[in-house]
Amino acid sequence: MYSIALFNHKGGVGKTTLAINIAAGLVDLGKRVLLVDADPQCNISSFFLPETKLDDILGESGEEESGKTIWSAVRPVVLGTGDVGDIPVYPVATAGLMLVVGDVLLSTYEEELPAAWTDSFARKPRGYSVMGALHRAVTRLAEKHGADVVIYDVGPNVGPLNRTVLLSCDGFITPVAPDLFSLRALTSVGAAIGRWIKDWRTVQMLAPEDKRTELIRASPTYLGYIVSAFKAYGGSKSKPHEYWESKIAPRVKSRVIDVLRGIESELVLQPPYKIADVKHYQSLSAAAQDKGLPFGWLSGHVNSGYNPEISAAKALFIDIGKEVNSRIEKATSQR
């Protein structure tokens, strides 16, 4: 099993959309994929599940022992009543695609994480346990349900929850939109991840020897970036798409690759760093949201006039799935 986070702390750059469609591409290639909604905004859960079903699943996840969300899984560790709990995963759209439902209460876990971080430096077992809770819960679910790939969908920030997700996962991909702020965000993405890894290396070094293997690994390999070319802000004030696009590769190299390589060479792959370009799907995007389906799986669910675009999307995300798979293999072999 290999886990990936789609991460860029700039909002609205296509993280959730890419998580959904890359997962579909991987499923079309015969992989079993577990999507983990680690964004307290729960966009990916709302994408796949109707509100009434979500309301049922969310239930009283704040109070119940037997909740069904990602928060329910880590709740016993946060409350100090036990280890991570078992929760259901929901098959969505087709066999092979599974979802761990998100929860706005995941913010309660996030509130606990700064103290757990400090406790980890102080070699306190509670610190290790809380920091590793999400990873333990997700790994158990992935193993139980035979997932080949786990994809975390995270919110747009460099807060404690995303720090934990990034330090827990095996690799990460940065969706980038060709605009000023998405590009600038790469600098803080690289700086934040670099700092988190270095800090956690200190925790690992300080930890008692018998505890070290229990700690999260904190070695996320940078698998590359995907250009989500769907932004059209700013009218005449904005530079054209091509202007920003030409700046992405050098920015990724200097602000992400070089920073990570400076820590450990295994944290990066050989170039090229670009995985793919994803175009603006215009009205197909609204149809996908309406049906709760990836672009490539909309055939038969929408007007047949969309079929050529749907087939092209299916082929594109299968290609992206192949590329992601090949990068996963390279990252695994150089570990």
Ligand SMILES: Nc1ncnc2c1ncn2[C@@H]1O[C@H](COP(=O)(O)OP(=O)(O)OP(=O)(O)O)[C@@H](O)[C@H]1O
């Ligand atoms: N390739 C695309 N074509 C058309 N619309 C898109 C595309 N990618 C994303 N969108 C739309 O743009 C909006 C933002 O995308 P998305 O939610 O995937 O971004 P995000 O990075 O996950 O946002 P957040 O930071 O809020 O989590 C959504 O309404 C989505 O449907």
Ligand SMILES: [Mg+2]
């Ligand atoms: Mg999102």
